[in-house]
Amino acid sequence: MLDLLIWLVSWVSAVVCSFCCGSGTASFLCGNELRRCRATEDSQVILRDVEEGVEANEEKLPTADEPHLEDTMGGEEKIARAKGRELVRRYSISLWKRIAVRALFYFLLSYILAAIIVALVVLVAYTPFPSVGxxxxxxxxxxxxxxxxxxxxxxxxxxxxxxxxxxxxxxxxxxxxxxxxxxxxxxxxxxxxxxxxxxxxxxxxxxxxxxxxxxxxxxxxxxxxxxxxxxxxxxxxxxxxxxxxxxxxxxxxxxxxxxxxxxxxxxxxxxxxxxxxxxxxxxxxxxxxxxxxxxxxxxxxxxxxxxxxxxxxxxxxxxxxxxxxxxxxxxxxxxxxxxxxxxxxxxxxxxxxxxxxxxxxxxxxxxxxxxxxxxxxxxxxxxxxxxxxxxxx
The missing domain is CATH 3.40.50.1820 (Alpha/Beta hydrolase fold, catalytic domain)
Structure with a gap:
């Protein structure tokens, strides 16, 4: 029972800590990526696509009488749009990778702390020879x-x-x-x-x-x-x-x-x-x-x-x-x-x-x-x- 409790507390601590740090991780990650975008010649186009919701545009389906959105774009705009998609994809993957790594780190940290506590209890609070005088x-x-x-x-x-x-x-x-x-x-x-x-x-x-x-x-x-x-x-x-x-x-x-x-x-x-x-x-x-x-x-x-x-x-x-x-x-x-x-x-x-x-x-x-x-x-x-x-x- 004690072991199950330690296991549960370790996982809960890991999840809570990783998600509490999630927003900070996202800001840090996105900030770095956006700075890279601004350094490119297509930065303004990419930032506009990201801010206006590239994903929403992707989900819009053309009717039979309407040309596809990408058919109306020029070559440079298509390239910029593709870079925007890649940027959004990298945001998502990198963010969840960071969260997963943090969750594992906090779980291991909780496990080590639990092991130290158990060791102290064994050494200080429990005697292998509980004699009665x-x-x-x-x-x-x-x-x-x-x-x-x-x-x-x-x-x-x-x-x-x-x-x-x-x-x-x-x-x-x-x-x-x-x-x-x-x-x-x-x-x-x-x-x-x-x-x-x-x-x-x-x-x-x-x-x-x-x-x-x-x-x-x-x-x-x-x-x-x-x-x-x-x-x-x-x-x-x-x-x-x-x-x-x-x-x-x-x-x-x-x-x-x-x-x-x-x-x-x-x-x-x-x-x-x-x-x-x-x-x-x-x-x-x-x-x-x-x-x-x-x-x-x-x-x-x-x-x-x-x-x-x-x-x-x-x-x-x-x-x-x-x-x-x-x-x-x-x-x-x-x-x-x-x-x-x-x-x-x-x-x-x-x-x-x-x-x-x-x-x-x-x-x-x-x-x-x-x-x-x-x-x-x-x-x-x-x-x-x-x-x-x-x-x-």
Whole structure:
């Protein structure tokens, strides 16, 4: 919608500016041409023809008894008349050429100004990491308030974990044990909004825990109770620190691990999966929800005409497309066809590019759920069956 508005304003500005300058252009053009006329020996005849309306004379048709107007003219007058016609024709063509060039110029000028405005908005007014701190959370949340966050979750047993990264940043997370003391663990990398205590994420934790999975969920720097500030580098390093904690502190083997990434977290999950595969220790399974090919691609979807400016000024890249073919993990991917933030086609492209074995590679979609809607029943059913099957491989 914003892109269409920019396009419309650019064209309206171009048309208005070009026609506002039209009269001045015409005066300038005609003035030059008339001065050229006066410099010729036939200038008086040409000017008389133009001023008296050559076009009107041309439209006058002779009757059967009347000779044609040009038949009554002498040779010099015919030449002068022809020059007058040519002069009028040149006035018309040159004037519209000038107006067309001006319209194009003002359109390009409007487009460039719109691009500058969009760039400033992207740089100043919009953050790629809209974190929610712990101070923004409440003692309790209504079940239908998806974006409310609370750390009081009596129905989700958890242990607070604090991981100190190399730069001193503290990453806060929850260890949520499975209901049946399973060794199979899932590392949960959440999206760009909210924090680990957001209400709509608690529903997912309950579902995954009931599948017999231990969960480790954590917040990126600047989110929730984690210190520091978010950037592409700090988010990726937090993911590495979380994975290292699960492997070392809980003694889990990579073959016992599932790695889930949702939205922005999908880039973290794909990056971790590629690194584990490079170390010859791939995950048991990789789960992607609403995944993008790159953060820049996802950020520019609402500006198809000005999307290039987003690619120039947008800081995070998080290019999953370049890594998905090097994960060597079983893959489960879900994407809604009506996702308003990440295009369905980007998820499809990731899935088709991945190198996951065909025997444990599954794609699930629907055409109802929006980006932040509760977990659809179709996804729950398919994921339950896929995890059960993948555990046995």
């Amino acid at each position: 712990s101070s923004d959370c409440k003692p309790s949340c209504a079940s239908n308030d998806a974006y409310c966050c609370t750390y009081l979750t009596p129905d989700v047993p958890k242990q607070d974990v604090y991981i100190t990264m190399d730069d001193g940043t503290s990453v806060h997370g929850w260890w949520i044990p499975s209901y049946n003391e399973s060794n199979t663990t899932l590392l949960y990398n959440h999206g760009s909004g909210g924090n680990i205590a957001s209400n709509y994420r608690l529903q997912r934790y309950r579902f995954l825990r009931n599948l017999g999975l231990n969960l480790f969920v954590y917040d990126y720097p600047g989110y929730g109770k984690s210190s520091g500030a978010s950037s592409e580098a700090s988010v990726m390093k937090a993911g590495e620190a979380a994975l290292d904690w699960v492997l070392r502190s809980k003694g889990r083997m990579p073959s016992e691990l599932f790695c889930l990434g949702r939205s922005m977290g999908s880039a973290v999950a794909v990056d971790l999966a590629a690194k584990m595969a490079r170390a010859q220790t791939p995950f048991r399974g990789l789960i992607l929800e609403s995944a993008f090919t790159s953060y820049k691609d996802a950020a520019s979807i609402n500006l198809p005409v000005l999307g290039w400016i987003v690619h120039l000024v947008w800081a995070p890249n998080m290019n999953s497309l370049s890594l998905i073919s090097r994960t060597r993990s079983c893959l489960f991917e879900y994407h809604s066809k009506v996702d308003e933030w990440v295009p369905y086609a980007q998820g499809e492209k990731l899935f088709s590019t991945s190198d996951s074995p065909a025997s444990c590679k599954e794609w699930v979609s629907d055409d109802k759920a929006r980006h932040d809607d509760p977990m659809p029943q179709a996804e729950q059913k398919a994921m339950r069956e896929w995890i059960s099957k993948t555990r046995l491989q």
